[in-house]
Amino acid sequence: MHTQSAQGDPIEDRALSMASAKLLVTALAALLAAAGGAGARELSRLEMTSAEMIADGGGMPLIHMLRPLRGSGGRLGRRAGVPCDSWRFAVETNSVRGWSTIPARCESYVGNYMMGGHYRRDSRAVVDEAVAYAEGLQLAGDGREVWVFDVDETTLSNLPYYAKHGFGAEPYNSTLFGAYVQEASAPALPETKRLYDRLLALGIKPVILTGRREDKREATARNLAAAGYTGYEKLLLKPQDARVHAVEFKSGERQKLEDAGYVIVGNIGDQWSDLLGAPEGARTFKLPDPMYYIG
Amino acid sequence: MHTQSAQGDPIEDRALSMASAKLLVTALAALLAAAGGAGARELSRLEMTSAEMIADGGGMPLIHMLRPLRGSGGRLGRRAGVPCDSWRFAVETNSVRGWSTIPARCESYVGNYMMGGHYRRDSRAVVDEAVAYAEGLQLAGDGREVWVFDVDETTLSNLPYYAKHGFGAEPYNSTLFGAYVQEASAPALPETKRLYDRLLALGIKPVILTGRREDKREATARNLAAAGYTGYEKLLLKPQDARVHAVEFKSGERQKLEDAGYVIVGNIGDQWSDLLGAPEGARTFKLPDPMYYIG
Structure with a gap:
């Protein structure tokens, strides 16, 4: 039922991808850039800054027309x-x-969705609702109210990475993605950052809870700080050798929070495995993510 | 947090609507029919048969352009x-x-979504996945595997009713909807019917579990039969005086099924209150419903 095995990291244990596809795109980008055609302009968007890439794309969406189609999207x-x-x-x-x-045939669709x-x-829309909900809460004022945030595609956006890897059409490559994580260069997802800042102002403490493992703690903390996420209550990562699925790990950590006296007033993530499993939190907020699945 | 109170039926306890809106539409339909204009043709679609209405609408979607806008869609x-x-x-x-x-401004959008x-x-898409999942199951063959189906907007479609009531823009009117339920005229949602028939062929027993109360049992059973749903294992309705929200009622009934030795291999509904709360069933399938919320 699960894509990732219980024996490993839900992000890191996918099959190695064919790196040839990336090389093909790079080569074609160079060729087209030399020719100066429309294709070059599209592919040059791969080189835009992270901030530009995440900002609301008013212009032409990026579409990989040139890569061989692959992927399945399940049954x-x-x-x-x-x-x-x-x-x-x-x-x-x-x-x-x-x-x-x-699905291979949906690479353009997903690319358009993500970039357009x-x-x-x-x-x-999801964050508007979360902010309005938070602003309407009657807080106890005892500093025990927390809000749980996931990391990938929630506090941080890996769109600069996925835009170069078929928006989820390429099989996950733990080596490449691991190197990208170590760069600590992912921008904030701006909407999540807006929620985060509002919660801090309201006195609700953010708790960061991620399926990334402990060996990514330093890079993750550095990336969060660079993206403006400071002042959180805890940064919880998966123990290096834990053999649990995301739902078990994350619901277990939320239970520990409650056992320690915290009240989880909200919980936001891009995967259902962030949001299912008691205690879920008083309200859950599901951010979009059509690029990958973590079970 | 919940729209409906714990003291009453999640479907029946909403506020009374202004019936004037329906009267306005009826009056305008009569006027336009007399005039024979394009508006008359659109409104005449309100009178199409249930089968026509549910069938994949290749033609012009129905849009209520004439009714005063109302509704909120929450914060x-x-x-x-x-x-x-x-x-x-x-x-x-x-x-x-x-x-x-x-939201008042989304009445045309939701109408187009539902009818177009x-x-x-x-x-x-949801049922394709459910059928493929069911066909891939290794069944024990002991007759204990069941699949839980909700009723409204799952086995049965109330689109003939909602198309006349603003696709959810009108406040819920328990008198009008109650009379519609007693007609027992709702068509099957054809995709759900396809899943239902396939499960019966595979040897997985359908269990119908609805928030409709016991006073609707006869009409509901008659409607299900008329829509082709026969051979189910159980039809479970909410006790007339039960004071529980949908999640509590439905998860409680699922627990009783498991306690009785049944194995819930699947669960399909249009509301999250059909699908949340342990035991959820081995897999859940969420049908679309942008018209109303039951908490």
């Missing part, structure tokens, strides 16, 4: 007749699980 | 800047809760 994704937006609906509502790559403003709009 | 829905499809994303992923009507084929496509 459903392999059905040729299923529209990509309906596949996304089924994924975002947790009906389709355990998929390792997006739709992703940003959906994230904004 | 988020009242924010003018939130696009209707992002509101729908936040609703379908359970980030926005406790709303009593769709998008709803049908999203439902089909």
Whole structure:
């Protein structure tokens, strides 16, 4: 049922990808840049800054037209007749699980969604609701209220990485992604940052809870700080040798928080494994992520 | 946090609506029918058969252009800047809760979604996945495997009713909806019916579990039979005087099923209150429903 095994890191244990696809894109980008055509302009967006990439894309979305199609999106994704937006609906509502790559035919769709403003709009709606909910809370004022944040595709955006790797169409490559994490260069997801700042002002303490393992603690803390996330109550990572799925790990950590006297008033993440499993938190907020699945 | 109180039926306890809106539409329909204009053709779609209405709408979607706008869609829905499809994303992923009507400005959007084929496509994707999952199960063959089905907007479609009541823009009217339920005229949601038939063929027993109360048992059973749902294992309705929210009632009934030796291999519904609360079932399948919320 789960894409990742219980024996390893839910992010790091996927199959190695063919690195050739990335090389192909790079080579074609160079060729097209030399030719100066429209394709070059599209591919040059791969080199835009992180801030530009995350900002609400008013311009042309990035589409990889040139890479050989691959990926499956699970059983459903392999059905040729299923529209990509309906596949996304089924994924975002947790009906389709355990998929390792997006459907090959949906790479352009997902790329457009992520880069063309739709992703940003959906994230904004979720955070608008979260902020309004938080502002309406009657706080006890005893400093025990916390809000749980996931990291990848929640506090931090790995879109600069995924834009170069087919928006989830390439099989996960732990070596490449691990190197990217060590760079600590991921920008904040701006909507989540807005929620984070508002919660601090309200007196609700952020707790960062991630499936990244302890060997990523230093890079993760450095990246969070560089992206403006300071003043959190805790940064909880998965023990290096833990053999648990994300739902078990994260619900277990939330239970420990409650046992320690904290009150989890909210919980935000991009994966259902961030949000399911008691105690979930008084309210959950699901950010969009059509690029990958962690079970 | 909940739209409906714990003291009453989650469907029946909403505020009374202004019946004037329906009368306005009826009067305008009569006027326009007399005039024979394009408006008359659109409104005449209100009179189409249930089968036509549920079938994948290839033609013009029905839009109520003539009714005064009302409704809120919760805190988020009242924010003018939130696009209707992002509101729908936040609703379908359970980030926005406790709303009593769709946002007034989204009535056309939701009407188009429901009638223009998008709803049908999203439902089909969810059921495609459910069927593929069921077909891949290794069954024990002891007749204990069951699949839980909700009723409203799951086995049965109330679209013929909601199309006449603003697709959720009108406040819920228990008198009008109660009379509609007693008609027992709701068509099957065709995708759910396809899943139901496949499960019966596979030897997985359907259990119908609904928040409708016992006084609706006869009408519900009659409607299910008329829509082709026969051979189910149980039809479970909420006791007439039960004072529990949907999540508590439904998870409690699922627990009773497990205690009785049943194995819940799947669970399908249109509300998160159908799908949350242990035991959820081995897999959950969320059908679309942007028209109303039951907490």
